Amino acid sequence: MSKLDLFPFLGSSKTGKLIRAFDWKKTSLGELSQWPACLRAATSLILRSDVPMTIQWGIQGWLLYNDAYCNIAGARHPGLLGQTVHDSWSEIADFRALVVKQVLDGNTVNYRDKHMVLLRNGEFEDIWLDINYSPLVNETGTPVGVLTILNNATERFQAEQRLRFAQEAGRVGTFEWYPDSGRLEGSDQYRRVWGVSADVVLTDTLLISLVHPDDQHALRPQPSGPPNPIAYLEFRRVDPVTGEIRWIARRGEAILLDGGVRRYVGIVMDITDRKKSEQALAQSEARRRQWIEQMDIKQIRHRNVRTLVRGLERDASRGRKRTGGLVMLAEMLGKSAAQVSRFAAEKPSTHIGDRIAREIEQAFGKERGWMDHVQWSAKMDCTESAETLAPA
Known part of the structure; x- marks a missing residue:
């Protein structure tokens, strides 16, 4: 015949068995048989939950908890069981005592990503918790204890923190957009890229209004087309106060949820500096091409061969040689100085044809067509020495 269970509310969990065996007479709770109905009901609730939960009873905060809480308690389990606020977690005793007082006054207290430094496994460690404190009331509605629901958010918090640091370092903002409901969420960097402060509600209508009128059509939702992915797009936004134009790059992906609900996730970057550099480079290239078009081959x-002659002369001067640049070029080409002077003098009597151009290129170890390129800016006299022009 099985033994009658006098305290079925404790169930059969590991922590329930510890509570059953604990000497509660040394606490203000008294023996299990003396526990009020509200305490029994609350204890039964937490012991049957797979979410970390505790009860702190009375102003002293006598501690009860469930199996799931053991992971948070670490090596301090089972020593925490049946301890007061000041004895259980002494390193945060003042914080917990204040919370117990607030909740026994009838308040609910919530924390998200609450940072604590706890001695859990023989050494202090940082931990971030999501915590909800609610009053437990007796039959008359008077708060007599604190029901606590916890979540160890350390891994999530640190992962989000690393992601945030990476986004800020790379100046990348992230977003989630649900076009069917209009819900739009963005990171802090996302708001900075768009120039939107933290107190402003993000909406797709707001963002489109900030886009340059000529680019708005590209961002408006398309009624048809493939749902995946959001194509890479570059567009301009206009600061509504200063009128400043900045460039934004966006890339993302569309995800179909249950029921055909669309969810868009992606990133944005401010690419204004890159665009300015590209524009400056394009303008420089346009000027170069214009100059080339104004010159014939x-x-x-002739300009290039004169630059080579000046370089050879500087090289000879450094070596304290009396040989001129024309003579040095003639030696490199295996020609007489008179022959070279016809096309390499300041006022040539003949032009450099394809055959001579190719011979010069071979002498200097350059690729075919090198003599036909604009080697130096039209406004700049070459300062490059013959050492860098001569073949290796």
Whole structure:
């Protein structure tokens, strides 16, 4: 015949067995048989939950908890069981005592990502918790204890923190957009990229209003087309106060949820500096091409060969040689100085043809067509020495 269970509310969990065996006479709770109905009901609730939960009873905060809480307690389990606020977690005793007082006054207290430094496994460690404190009331509605629901958010918090640091370092903002409901969420960096402060509610209508009128059509939702992915897009936004134009790059992906609900996730970056650099480079290239178009191939070749002659002369001067640049070039080409002077003098009597141009390129170890390129800016006299022009 099985023994009658006098305290079925404790169930059969590991912590329930510890509570059953604990000497509660040394606490203000008294023996299990003396526990009030509200305490029994609350204890039964937490012991049957797979979420970390505790009860702190009375102003002294006598501690009860369930199996799931053991992971938070670490090596301090089972020593925490039946201890007061000041004895259980002494390193945060003042904080917990204040919370117990507030909740026994009838208040609910909530924390998200509450940072604590706890001695859990023989050494202090940082931990972040999501905590909800609610009053436990007796038959008359008077708060007599504190029901606590906890979540160890350390891994999530640290992962989000690392992601946030990476986003800020890379100036990348992230977003989630639900076009069917209009819900839009963005990171702090996302708001900075768009120039939207933290107190402003993000909406797709607001963001489109900030986009340059000529680019707005590209961002408006399309009624048809493939749902995946959001194509890479570059567009301009206009600061509504200063009128400043900044460039934004966006890339993302569309995800279909249950019931056909669409969810868009992606990133944005401010690419204004890159766009300015590209524009400056394009303008420089346009000026270079314009200058080239104004010159013919004969002028380009003569300008380049004169630059080579000046470089050779500087090289000879450094070596304290009396040989001129024309003579040195003639030696490199295996020609007489008179022959070279015809096309390499300041006022040539003939132009450099394809054959001579190719011979010069071979002598200097350059690729075919090198003499036909604009080697240096039209406004700059070459300062490059013959050491860098001569073949290796």
